[in-house]
Amino acid sequence: MKILLPFLIVLLLLLQHGFAQSVVQDQSLRYQQERMVYLQWDQKKFAPTAGFLSLNPYYWLVWGLFHPDYHNTDRRPLSPAGPQTQRLALVAALNATDNNYKLQSDTVRNTALSEIANQSALVTDADPLWQLYYKSELDPVINHSQAGILAGLSPAVTQELLTDGLYTWYKNELDMLKERIDAAHTTNMDRGSRILAYHRYLIEYRKLAGVWAIRTSAAAKTQQMTANQQHLKTGAVTLSAWTPQTDIAIANRVLLHVQ
Structure with a gap:
């Protein structure tokens, strides 16, 4: 009994390891995730492939019967014509439109402020x-x-x-x-x-x-x-003595000045 005990323990460990979870490597899923996220739409990475003479049954179950033309169209969201690319282009166009509207509204605002400053009595x-x-x-x-x-x-x-x-x-x-x-x-x-x-x-x-x-x-x-x-009425003004010779002397001085 003591000899069988180690063998039983080893057997239990092997059974536990056999039924434990293991990492699944699904190449088809990995290819699909890669091309839908960041890699190019590679025609050679659509697994499972058709195989020799297109006899691979997994190919027919995955692609051939239900999606025969799936690989012919680039379905990446960020492809040149993908929906996410179109949304980004639309967002860029809307941003440009918003900027134009903002520029026009700012122009109208500045014009209005200029008119207010031009006409307002406050300034x-x-x-x-x-x-x-x-x-x-x-x-x-x-x-x-x-x-x-x-x-x-x-x-x-x-x-x-x-x-x-x-x-x-x-x-x-x-x-x-x-x-x-x-x-x-x-x-x-x-x-x-x-x-x-x-x-x-x-x-x-x-x-x-x-x-x-x-x-x-x-x-x-x-x-x-x-x-x-x-x-004059009160006699406060005194007049100098006047004679006809006074006028003659004045006239002579004027004539001398003119000559």
Whole structure:
């Protein structure tokens, strides 16, 4: 019994090894996996093959009876005409279309932003022409005050302008012009129209300032003439002694100068 025990153990091990799982090498399946995944569609790797005189029964069971033309068409997903290749080409075409749409939408967006910046009143303070020229030129209208309007005038002329209503007229004109400038500055409009409005109001202001200068100068002349008349009436002006010889001497000096 002790002698048979080792033989029984060896026999059991052999039986266990015989019924255990083993690696299956299916060449047909391996070829199919290779050509469907990454290798070329090789006509020589369709196993089982037909064999001598096409007598291989496995060939007829796998290919000959049910799929006789299977190997004639490249069925790889990534073949030149495969479904996955077509999907990738379609994805690339759709990406190109999306990029074109995105480019067009970006162009429309940039155009819209440019139009908004061109017409919006929110960015008028940053306009270069306004900052460099029209803001300073129109400042006497936008920030006018009584002290600024009457600056440089004598008290007598100032009093006359206030009494005659010239100051009130000029201030009302500046107020109306200021309202129009503020409207052009804060209203949504085309930038070109806004600049033309600034220029038109600047011309109007210069004409108005010219009229004001003429009237203030006339008021100053009137004050000077009134003062001179008062001096004459009160005898504050002394006249030098005059004789006919005085006029003759003056005429002779003029003739000498002309010669």
